[in-house]
Amino acid sequence: MKQCSMLGWPAWPLWICILLTLSLGAQAGDLEQADIARRFPPPLRVAAKLTEVPAWPLNSELTPAGGPVGYVFESIDLAPIPGFEGTPFNLLIAIDAQGNFMSVEVLRQHEPVFLSGLGIGPLNEFVAQYAGKNLKQRITIANVYGERNRANTDSGKVVLDGVTKATASIHVVNQTVLASALAVARVRLGLATPGEHIPAEVRADTFEKKDFATLLKAGEIGYRQWRNAEVEALFSGSEGSGLDPLALREPDARFVDLYVAYLNAPTIGRALLGDAGYQKLMERLSPGQSAYWVATAGRLLLYDEDFVRGSVPARLTLSQDQVPLAARDADLELASPAGAPALASALILKTPELSGVDPGRPISIGLDIVREKGQVYPTRIRQTLTLDYRAPGRYFTYPPTPLPAWLVAWGARWPELAAIGLALVLLSVVLARPRWISIAPRRLAIFRRGFLAFTLLFIGWHAQGQLSIVQLTGAVKTLSAGQNLGSFLYDPVSLLLIAFTLLSFFVWGRGTFCGWLCPFGALQEFLALLAQRLHLKVKHLPPGLEVAMERGRYLLLGVLLLAAAFAPQVAESLVEVEPFKTSITLGFERSWPFVAWAAFLLLLSALYYKFFCRFICPLGAAITLGGRLRRWDWLPRRKECGQPCQTCRSRCEYDAIARDGHIIYDRCFQCLDCVGIYHDAQRCAPLIFHARKGRDFPLPRADGTHKAH
Structure with missing residues (x-):
C-alpha cells in the first residue's frame, strides 16, 4: 500500500472515517x-x-x-435539505x-x-x-x-x-x-402537483361548433364501456364474487358507460352545457380552477342515495399523477347534451382552488363499485373502474417549464462564471506550457501577481468563491443524514472551482488550487511581498518542527471530519481554525476575536512564508492527499539538480525541493520559479557552467570525487 511520505501512515483511514458517517440518523x-x-x-x-x-x-x-x-x-x-x-x-x-x-x-x-x-x-x-x-x-x-x-x-x-x-x-x-x-x-389542501411546472392555460378564444357524436369520435369526450363479465372478473377470488345475479345471467350485457370531458375549453363546454350553461359555469370558477363533465349510462350511477349537491361524491375520484383530489359537484342544473345517448347520471366536478391541476395533462376518473355480503353487518367489497382522459392539446397554451432553482442560480451568475472560466483556461494554458511565461522573471512576476490579484479581489471578495474546509465537513454531515449533495448546486462559483481542482489533481497535483486559486493564499502572498518591501527578513522553522507541523495538518483534518460525523456541534467550532470566512467571505466584518485570529495568522505568514497554508490549513491537507492522484512529474529536472546544483532549492520559498534535487510535490505551490530557472541560461548553474566550460557539470562519484562530462 502506498504510504503518505509526510505522515508515516496510510491515507485511507481518513476516508474510512467519512464512510462511517453513513450510519447516522436524521434529525x-x-x-x-x-x-x-x-x-x-x-x-x-x-x-x-x-x-x-x-x-x-x-x-x-x-x-x-x-x-x-x-x-x-x-x-x-x-x-430536511442540508x-x-x-x-x-x-x-x-x-x-x-x-x-x-x-x-x-x-x-x-x-x-x-x-x-x-x-x-x-x-x-x-x-x-x-x-x-x-x-x-x-x-x-x-x-x-x-x-x-x-x-x-x-x-x-x-x-x-x-x-x-x-x-x-x-x-x-x-x-x-x-x-x-x-x-x-x-x-x-x-388538495394540492395536486409539487409546483415543478406551470399548468397549461385554456385558450378561451378557440371555438368550433361540434356536436356530441363528433366530440366523442375525436376523443374530446373520454369514453369507456364495461360489460357485466368484466366487472365480475374484478371481484373474482374475493368475497364479492358471484353477488350480482344479473351479471351472471347476462355476462355480455352492458354494465356501465363512463364519459368524461374538460368543460373549460369553449368547444367542449358549450357543446355539452349550451352557451348559457357554459357562461354560468365560468362565472363560478376561480382563476386556474378546472371543471369536468362526468356521466354514466347503464346500471351504475355516479352517486348514491345519500349524495348532497355541492359535496364530494363518495363514489367518484378525480386524480392526477396518482394524487387524489377532493373534486366537488358544481351544483348546476344539467340538461342532457344534444345528440347524447340516454344518460343515467351526470355531474360537473370542480377541482379545488389550490389544486394546481394541469388540464393539459392526463387525469383519471375512478368510479367505485361496492358489493355487500351479509345481512346484519354486511361486508363491503369495493372495486374501482378507472378512465384515463386527456383534453386535446390544441385547446391549450403551454407556458415554458420553469428551470430548476439551482439552474436559475447558475444563469444569474453567468458573468462571474464566464470570467472565472476564462481565467481557468488561461491558467491551464500557462501551466501546460510554462516555459515562455517563466523564463523571464519580470514577466512571470507580472502574470503571477496579476492572477493572484484576480483570485483575491474577484474570485474571493466579489464572487465569494473561497473553497473551505466547511464544504468537506458539510459533505460529511449531509451524507451522514442520508441526503445527497444537491445543495452544492446552489453555489456555482465554488462548484466550478471544485471541479477544476479535482481535474488538476491528475495533471499537476495540489499546487494548482493552493498556489493560484485560493483567495486567502493570495492574500498571504501579497503580505509577504509587502514584508519584503519593508525589508522584513523571512524566518524559517527548524526542520524537525516544520515536518511535525506539516503532519499536524493531517491530524487536524482527521479530527474535523470525525467531529463532523459524530459531534457536529463541536465541528462547528473547530472549523473556525480556518480564517477564510472572516477574511474573505465577510471581508473582516466580524467580531474582534475572529478578526484577531485572522490577523495573527496573516502576520505569521508575513514572517514565515505562507505559514497557514503550509502548517495549519486542513483544506490544504485534504488537497495534498488529492494531489497524490497526479499522473506526471511535470516539473523538469536535470541530472545535475541536487548533484551538486542547489540553485533551485535555495530559491524555493516553499522548501519543495529536496537536497537530492527531486520535487516534493506535496509541498509544491506551482509558483513556476524553478521552471524559469531551469530554462534560463542566465540563472541555471548547469547551463552557465556548460556555456563557460563547454562541458557539463562534474557529477559526484560514489567515493565523493567528481567526474566531468
Missing part, C-alpha cells in the same frame, strides 16, 4: 403543541398534530365549525387554508455565515418576506450580484430579496420553505 423537530400554542394565541387554537402529515392544524374560535384555518409545521420534519454547512435548517412555517404563508420563523440553523458572521438578523429579515405570498405563485430569489433576474418578473412570479455573501444558503432556505409547505398543501 427531528424541536417543538411540542404547547410551544406552538404560545406562538399562535387566541382566537387561534392549535389542535393535535396530524398523523398523515407532521403538522398542527390551526382552528379559529370565531368559526368553530369551519374546520382548520391554517397549518403549522417544522420544515425539518418534511424537507445547508452549506451540511445541517438542515429548521423553520417554523404557517400557511392558511388558501395556501398563503402566514409566517416563517427560524428555529435552528448552523450556517457559518449566519452563526457568527452576518448574524441571524439578515436571515430573519429574509424569511419575513414570505408572509402574504401564496404557494400558487412562483417564488424565486433575486440575484444579489445584480438585478438581472428581476427583468423577467411576471404576474405569477414573486422575487424575494436575497442576502449578500449568503447566496447558496438562501437558496437552500427557499427550497426548504417551498418543499415543506407544498408537502402539507398536497395532503391537507
